[in-house]
Amino acid sequence: MNLSDQLSMTAKNHLRKTAYIFQDDEKTYQELEGAVTKFASSLQNLGYGKGDHIGLVVGNTPHFVIGLYGALRAGVTVIPINPIYTADEISYIVNNGDVKGIITLDVLLEKFEKMDKMLPKVEHYITGETSPDFAVKNSPLGAKLKPFTQLVLEGSLELDRPVLNDDDAAVILYTSGTTGKPKGAILTHKNLYSNAKDVADYLHISTEDKVLAALPMFHVFCLTVALNAPLMNGGTVLIMPKFSPDTVFKVMKQYELTVFAGVPTMYNYLLQYPNGNAADLESIRLCISGGAAMPEALLKNFEKKFNVVISEGYGLSEASPVTCFNPLDRPRKVGSIGPSIVNVENKVVDELGEEVPIGEVGELVVRGPNVMKGYYKLPEESAAALKDGWLYTGDMAKMDEDGYFYIVDRKKDxxxxxxxxxxxxxxxxxxxxxxxxxxxxxxxxxxxxxxxxxxxxxxxxxxxxxxxxxxxxxxxxxxxxxxxxxxxxxxxxxxxxxxxxxxxxxxxxxxxx
Missing domain, CATH: 3.30.300.30 (ANL, C-terminal domain)
Structure with a gap:
């Protein structure tokens, strides 16, 4: 099973259920499934298939969802890229990642027109329209330019689906690169599907859930927790173009959202926002924090003000990303990232790779079906990160007697x-x-x-x-x-x-x- 096939199955069982909401426009699973298949068909007609890489350089819009699932359905490997990256940052990822085509937005077109000579391997720029005034006729990109909406409209529902193997590359996520150039973590179809399914089941996400996607969708936290996991089980995703405390409180109340996922900084902004109150969050059943350690004072102050419980988890790009999460059926431990989620193993080891005693600090390592295949075109870095089936995270941690893990800090920090x-x-x-x-x-x-x-x-x-x-x-x-x-x-x-x-x-x- 993979994400593309799972979406088809979900759509079959929930045709008229709302799959996503974007700027008050609601689309059903039937509509999403059709758009994905048609987009995949058009990609095939343009010459894209297994072995090809496509860059996804869009913000939080339906273009991301249709572009991601459509490319995967056509067998194409997707490389999500932060749209606010500089020309140098984008060109490095596009060239290093052997990107054949780029899915982007009209508002970013000028950037790519200036960059085109820096991207010799790119054959097409598939451009999503954010404005009805969008016109392509005067673009210097000429025949390379393909309107996103036109590809969806002209695509066929009769698609010759390629055979997708578990070990085939589905997504390559370029890490932020705290030192040197970013590295492309190769996530397979099995990696992404297994983590989305395990997260959805672990968090009891159902057709009743409405999940706010306020984090950037090109980031693995949002990709798995706020997009793939809800679509796995028939939930609804509310796509927020950009995080704003005022808008978060508004849509939470307007749509009676049930799940919010954010990083500690977002919770801090919400806490400091003067007009937010507990009534806005009445429908929320689950607040998820990840991406960085949540300061205990912030957690307690937020929970007290808004009368909700924040559950912390842990993950990294190389693990698709979730490896630990505070359980919903047992006591949460403040300051802990929780025990290992189902089907994933974590342990704490010393410099020799030996497991340390309970309570002692060492490096957190993880293994499971969610762990990456390796880094793209970097065999030495892959061998350093993946040893004897374990992914070395670079995070220092300790484990208590109940199997709950605690991140102490980054090894390099x-x-x-x-x-x-x-x-x-x-x-x-x-x-x-x-x-x-x-x-x-x-x-x-x-x-x-x-x-x-x-x-x-x-x-x-x-x-x-x-x-x-x-x-x-x-x-x-x-x-x-x-x-x-x-x-x-x-x-x-x-x-x-x-x-x-x-x-x-x-x-x-x-x-x-």
Missing amino acids: LILVGGYNVYPREVEEVLYSNPKLAEVAVIGTPDPNTGEAVQAFVVLKENEQATQEELLAFCSERLAKYKVPKKMEFLEELPKNTTGKILRRSLKEIIKK
């Missing part, structure tokens, strides 16, 4: 102060407990005496004031001396990527300046 280990998250948790602070990030900086020193970056809440001395004293009361930041820098906002994850590497660049 560990700060060594005079030989002592300092995990940034521990310091951040202390600072987040200060009622004057809205956002916090901690990194290590070079120090001539101790090797590294702890540096904190903080954002004050609106109308609050604090001094460096005051915050350092606050930390000194709650942390061992070597864990206390040596310096505290005040910013108006922390740098983040499009999913809201704080960019520590950008903070290090601030120091260099």
Whole structure:
């Protein structure tokens, strides 16, 4: 089974059920299934099939859903790309990923017109219309340009479906590349299907659920949890073009949404938004947090204000992504990412790959049907990440006696102060407990005496004031001396990527300046 076949099965059982809502326009599973098949047919007519790669450079729109499932149905491997990437970033992924065609939007067309010479392998730009005024006749791309809507309209419902094997590449996700160039994680049809099914079943997602897709769909968290999993079980996806606290509260109440998935930064924005109240979230049965560790103070304050429970999970692109999640049928543990989900194994190991005792910190490793095939055209990096069937995540973690895991920090973010280990998250948790602070990030900086020193970056809440001395004293009361930041820098906002994850590497660049 794969995502494309599963959509056909879901549509057969729920023809008139709403599959997605976009800007108040509702489409049924029957309509989505038809659009996907027709788009796949048109791709085949353009010469696309198994072995070809297509770039999906669109925001949160129906074009993403139809483009993804249509390409998969035609046997084409999809490479989702962040549409706000620069020309250099996009061209690297497109060229490295051997992309034959690009699905994009009219509002991004000018960018690709300027980039076309940088993309010698690209044969077509399939352009989705966001405006009725869209016209292609004057584009320098000429015959390379194909209107998305026209391909859907002209496609056939009689499709010669290719045989899709479990091990065939379905999606290549380029990781954000905290060091060096991004790497393309090859996710197979089995990887994506198994994780979507296991997540949907684990979270009890049903036809009654309405899930808000406010995270970027090109990111694996949204792709699996807020898109593939709901479509697996006949749920409805509300596609939000761009995250906005005001719009989130509005649509939650308007459509009586039942599931919200977000990163901690999004929860922080919702908490700080002055007009949000518990009544807006009355229909929500499940709040999911992932992508980064949720500060305990933020979790408790959000739950108290909105009368909901936030369940944390964990995942990474290379695992499609979910490996752990706090269960819904057992007690949730604050600060934990939960136990392993069904069909997936996690364990904590030392430098030699041996499992460490309960409560001790080591590297989290995972195996299961969701783990990637490898990195595209990078055999050495693949061998370093995949050892003896286990994926080495690069995250430091510990496990308790009940099998619940706790992320301590990224292995590469560990700060060594005079030989002592300092995990940034521990310091951040202390600072987040200060009622004057809205956002916090901690990194290590070079120090001539101790090797590294702890540096904190903080954002004050609106109308609050604090001094460096005051915050350092606050930390000194709650942390061992070597864990206390040596310096505290005040910013108006922390740098983040499009999913809201704080960019520590950008903070290090601030120091260099």
